[in-house]
Amino acid sequence: MSYLVADQLRGGYGGADILNGCSLSVDKGEIAVIVGPNGAGKSTAMKALLGMLNLREGTVTLGGKDITQMSPQDRVGEGIAFVPQTHNVFGGMTVEENLEMGAFLRTDDFAGTMEQVYDLFPILKQKRRQNAGELSGGQRQQVAVGRAMMTQPSVLMLDEPTAGVSPIVMDELFDRILEVKQQGIAVLMVEQNAAQALNIADKGYVLVTGTNKHTGSGDELLADPVVRRTFLGG
Amino acid sequence: MPEFVDILNAIVLFSNFVLVPAISYGAQLALGALGITLVYGILRFSNFAHGDLMAFGTMTVILVTWGFQSIGISFGPLPTALLALPFGIMGAIALSLMFDKTVYKFYRAKKSAPVIFVIVSTGVMFMTNAIVRFIIGPSDQRFMDGTKFIFRPREFKEFTGLSEGLALKSTQVLTLTVTIMCVAALFYFLQKTRTGKAMRAFSDNKDLALLSGINPDRVVSYHLDSCCRPSHHRWHFVWLR
Ligand SMILES: Nc1ncnc2c1ncn2[C@@H]1O[C@H](COP(=O)(O)OP(=O)(O)O)[C@@H](O)[C@H]1O
Numbered sequence: 001m002s003y004l005v006a007d008q009l010r011g012g013y014g015g016a017d018i019l020n021g022c023s024l025s026v027d028k029g030e031i032a033v034i035v036g037p038n039g040a041g042k043s044t045a046m047k048a049l050l051g052m053l054n055l056r057e058g059t060v061t062l063g064g065k066d067i068t069q070m071s072p073q074d075r076v077g078e079g080i081a082f083v084p085q086t087h088n089v090f091g092g093m094t095v096e097e098n099l100e101m102g103a104f105l106r107t108d109d110f111a112g113t114m115e116q117v118y119d120l121f122p123i124l125k126q127k128r129r130q131n132a133g134e135l136s137g138g139q140r141q142q143v144a145v146g147r148a149m150m151t152q153p154s155v156l157m158l159d160e161p162t163a164g165v166s167p168i169v170m171d172e173l174f175d176r177i178l179e180v181k182q183q184g185i186a187v188l189m190v191e192q193n194a195a196q197a198l199n200i201a202d203k204g205y206v207l208v209t210g211t212n213k214h215t216g217s218g219d220e221l222l223a224d225p226v227v228r229r230t231f232l233g234g
Numbered sequence: 235m236p237e238f239v240d241i242l243n244a245i246v247l248f249s250n251f252v253l254v255p256a257i258s259y260g261a262q263l264a265l266g267a268l269g270i271t272l273v274y275g276i277l278r279f280s281n282f283a284h285g286d287l288m289a290f291g292t293m294t295v296i297l298v299t300w301g302f303q304s305i306g307i308s309f310g311p312l313p314t315a316l317l318a319l320p321f322g323i324m325g326a327i328a329l330s331l332m333f334d335k336t337v338y339k340f341y342r343a344k345k346s347a348p349v350i351f352v353i354v355s356t357g358v359m360f361m362t363n364a365i366v367r368f369i370i371g372p373s374d375q376r377f378m379d380g381t382k383f384i385f386r387p388r389e390f391k392e393f394t395g396l397s398e399g400l401a402l403k404s405t406q407v408l409t410l411t412v413t414i415m416c417v418a419a420l421f422y423f424l425q426k427t428r429t430g431k432a433m434r435a436f437s438d439n440k441d442l443a444l445l446s447g448i449n450p451d452r453v454v455s456y457h458l459d460s461c462c463r464p465s466h467h468r469w470h471f472v473w474l475r
């Protein structure tokens with residue numbers, strides 16, 4: 001069984017269900033990518049895993065432990081880190097302060113983790129006294145991922161980390177995410193750049209109207225003619 | 235053509251009646267403004283009761299000062315009221331926490347709209363005001379002791395040989411010193427301490443702060459205690475004038 005497992009999730013924002021029996025899982029040292037059309041419920045599935053959604057049905061387990069009823073803050077304490085799609089940095093605070101806030105719950109010395117983040121994203125070290133709000137889109141995403149890494153998470157969830165960044169920066173970010181995976185972290189990410197994301201993925205999910213439409217390894221999905229035609233543009 | 239000494243006399247006259255009093259009064263206003271800005275900046279909460287919280291702190295200081303004076307405790311050349319300041323701070327913190335627990339917490343749990351908080355704070359304002367009026371009343375209170383003047387107009391005239399006098403009260407110097415210290419301490423707190431940064435993070439991006447494990451209840455109480463600190467000095471010195 002995988003480290004983080006979501007099984008048969010159903011629920012929404014009070015009205016009709018957005019998630020209709022969606023199941024996801026990701027193991028440590030693995031990248032799982034969720035792709036699918038706009039409004040399919042990808043972000044909503046992320047929120048469900050984080051405990052920010054009222055689920056009617058389904059369970060979420062982390063390392064075999066049922067965390068379905070746990071509050072988002074407690075899940076952060078359990079090692080789930082989340083990078084939201086938008087508003088994912090403290091714009092009025094410096095890069096370094098952003099990282100410090102990521103480590104807010106930690107009581108040990110986090111200087112080593114901060115060095116690791118700077119090794120992963122050298123540009124951040126250079127800009128560490130600058131406000132995160134003054135950085136370029138790609139640099140901001142690096143701050144956002146860096147902040148999440150400061151908790152020393154076992155699961156890193158990213159909602160469209162490459163939205164609005166140039167293709168070169170996107171490749172760069174994907175390389176960094178591969179490095180994160182090599183540290184033994186479970187990476188679950190939602191992506192619009194489906195083909196590139198599936199390229200680095202161990203596992204892919206195509207989500208349509210809150211249900212798993214296609215599931216497979218990244219390569220399988222890339223090779224599937226139906227997936228290619230409907231979701232990857234040929 | 236006015237003589238050079240006339241210009242000097244004019245500057246002294248202006249300083250005595252406008253510049254010096256204005257700087258010290260401005261410093262008092264700055265302390266109050268600092269507190270209320272902090273509340274709004276971090277919690278996005280327009281606290282109408284802020285001024286009355288300051289009055290409550292001042293009242294506590296005055297009462298404790300009278301207590302000290304009656305049992306013969308003094309602070310040498312400095313006003314005894316300075317010794318009573320910590321009690322005023324604690325009084326204001328206690329009142330804030332009491333209102334937070336009994337009033338604001340209820341609306342926070344209900345996630346009420348900001349306008350509700352503003353109206354609620356008006357209620358708290360009337361209550362605090364009534365408490366202060368009931369205990370000490372609205373009229374002037376004398377509790378001044380210590381050295382009143384650093385120099386008097388006559389001393390200034392004799393020293394400089396000018397025909398205009400300039401007075402400098404010890405309270406004016408104290409007010410300015412306290413203001414500068416408070417601003418510096420607050421700046422340090424927000425820029426350098428973990429709690430201060432967490433408060434800024436919370437006001438910057440509430441959802442992300444929650445995702446980082448920053449607890450809003452703790453922010454409120456830290457915040458309350460830091461905001462009533464500067465607030466009450468102000469009234470203290472207004473009353474001291
Ligand atoms: N906070 C919300 N309140 C109510 N409905 C929402 C909210 N967020 C998203 N939705 C709805 O849920 C559906 C799925 O949205 P989302 O999960 O953001 O899609 P995706 O990330 O796949 O593009 C959409 O129909 C959207 O309108």
Ligand SMILES: [Mg+2]
Pocket residue numbers: 042043044085159
């Ligand atoms: Mg989305």
